Amino acid sequence: MSKLLSKILKQVKEKGVKRIPRWRFILDHAATWFILIVAIIVSSLSVAMIIHQCYVIEWDVIGRMPRGGMAVYFKVVPYLWIAISAVLFYFVYLEFKKTKTGHRYGAEIIIGSTVGISILFGVIFFFSRGAGHLQEKFDDKIPYYKNLHMNSQSMWENPDEGFLGGNIERIEEGTYYVRDFLGNVWEVEVNDETVIKHLVKDEGRIKILGEKLEAMKFKAKEIRPWQKPMPFK
Amino acid sequence: MKTDAQLVKLSLEDDKYFGELGDRYEAKLTRYVFRLTSVDTQTAEDILQEVFIKVYKNLNDYDDQFSFSSWIYRITHNEAISYVRKMKSRPQIAEKTDDMDEEYINLVPDDTDVPEELARKELAGKIKEAVYELPEKYREVLILRFLEDKSYTEISDILKKSINSVTVQVNRAKDKLKKQLKSLNI
Numbered sequence: 530m531s532k533l534l535s536k537i538l539k540q541v542k543e544k545g546v547k548r549i550p551r552w553r554f555i556l557d558h559a560a561t562w563f564i565l566i567v568a569i570i571v572s573s574l575s576v577a578m579i580i581h582q583c584y585v586i587e588w589d590v591i592g593r594m595p596r597g598g599m600a601v602y603f604k605v606v607p608y609l610w611i612a613i614s615a616v617l618f619y620f621v622y623l624e625f626k627k628t629k630t631g632h633r634y635g636a637e638i639i640i641g642s643t644v645g646i647s648i649l650f651g652v653i654f655f656f657s658r659g660a661g662h663l664q665e666k667f668d669d670k671i672p673y674y675k676n677l678h679m680n681s682q683s684m685w686e687n688p689d690e691g692f693l694g695g696n697i698e699r700i701e702e703g704t705y706y707v708r709d710f711l712g713n714v715w716e717v718e719v720n721d722e723t724v725i726k727h728l729v730k731d732e733g734r735i736k737i738l739g740e741k742l743e744a745m746k747f748k749a750k751e752i753r754p755w756q757k758p759m760p761f762k
Numbered sequence: 763m764k765t766d767a768q769l770v771k772l773s774l775e776d777d778k779y780f781g782e783l784g785d786r787y788e789a790k791l792t793r794y795v796f797r798l799t800s801v802d803t804q805t806a807e808d809i810l811q812e813v814f815i816k817v818y819k820n821l822n823d824y825d826d827q828f829s830f831s832s833w834i835y836r837i838t839h840n841e842a843i844s845y846v847r848k849m850k851s852r853p854q855i856a857e858k859t860d861d862m863d864e865e866y867i868n869l870v871p872d873d874t875d876v877p878e879e880l881a882r883k884e885l886a887g888k889i890k891e892a893v894y895e896l897p898e899k900y901r902e903v904l905i906l907r908f909l910e911d912k913s914y915t916e917i918s919d920i921l922k923k924s925i926n927s928v929t930v931q932v933n934r935a936k937d938k939l940k941k942q943l944k945s946l947n948i
Contacts, residue, residue: 530784533811534780535781536811537811537815538777540815546815548821548822549822549823550822551822629825632921633915633918634924635924
């Protein structure tokens with residue numbers, strides 16, 4: 530044994546230098562992977578929210594929305610969730626670099642894979658309606674969250690412009706009685722020319738395109754279910 | 763002869779095997795510290811002492827699916843760079859040019875006309891200076907690739923960079939060194 534090594538082992542003995550136990554390293558590595566998995570789950574949820582917010586937009590009528598025009602197309606971009614996703618993708622990249630072999634991969638592979646996995650699970654979460662439920666929860670529980678996205682409710686609180694939304698109170702002789710989000714009950718005229726989308730039921734929340742006839746009276750050109758049906762259904 | 767991985771396992775039970783493992787790497791790592799930092803002998807020994815204490819403490823973290831050499835080189839690299847940064851100066855070329863300098867001749871292309879003994883030593887010194895003029899990220903890959911003879915995978919594991927990054931940096935380092943040497947009329 531060389532002089533240096535003997536000196537080191539003597540120092541180790543004299544100073545009582547202890548080896549870090551194996552379980553500490555196992556715990557460290559496990560913690561890194563746990564954080565990575567959680568970050569990927571959250572980024573997948575974030576992607577699902579982006580898909581959901583883009584999907585629920587009524588693209589065929591959005592241009593006609595009050596205070597619409599080109600500006601409304603900018604309003605519908607889910608900026609919050611895009612920002613959250615971007616931050617999470619970068620965070621996953623930094624965490625993955627800390628794993629044992631993480632350094633061997635370039636940024637494009639790590640971030641590309643993270644985006645791919647997030648999109649895959651995001652799509653699954655979207656189709657399971659999880660994103661929709663989450664959106665409703667956030668709208669109800671998080672203050673000002675509604676202001677951050679093109680809110681369905683606000684879009685359909687414009688009867689003067691021909692957009693009315695609310696819950697079906699009752700249907701009498703073909704006339705719908707709909708309570709809007711401000712609590713007012715509207716008498717909605719329906720005739721043979723009214724298009725009623727097949728998923729509209731006799732109760733629940735609906736969206737009505739048409740024109741306001743007078744106070745609390747509305748003529749429906751089209752009635753849609755509140756929840757857009759999932760794609761491919 | 764026992765492999766590094768076997769010695770590591772035995773070292774966890776008996777320190778005498780740690781001594782054997784250390785003996786295997788002491789000379790290599792000393793040379794590496796000199797190449798990386800160009801510090802004097804005493805300082806190199808101090809750095810190496812820190813390295814081996816760190817290796818001792820963290821031996822349970824060694825994973826035998828990787829090369830032990832890359833693992834210990836990584837610790838050495840970090841300690842040496844840490845020391846240099848603490849000193850907050852460029853590596854100072856030790857005034858005494860020792861036998862190790864001649865190896866810098868290996869960094870010039872094979873077809874270069876390398877002069878006789880004295881001029882050779884002078885040339886080696888100039889090349890070494892040119893290497894130390896390079897930014898740290900280029901200097902370290904050149905040293906690992908051409909003086910320590912490490913593969914790209916090993917360099918990747920030592921520097922914790924992707925293999926692509928290492929390849930790019932080696933090529934850029936060679937280009938920069940060529941330019942430096944040209945400016946010195948070499």
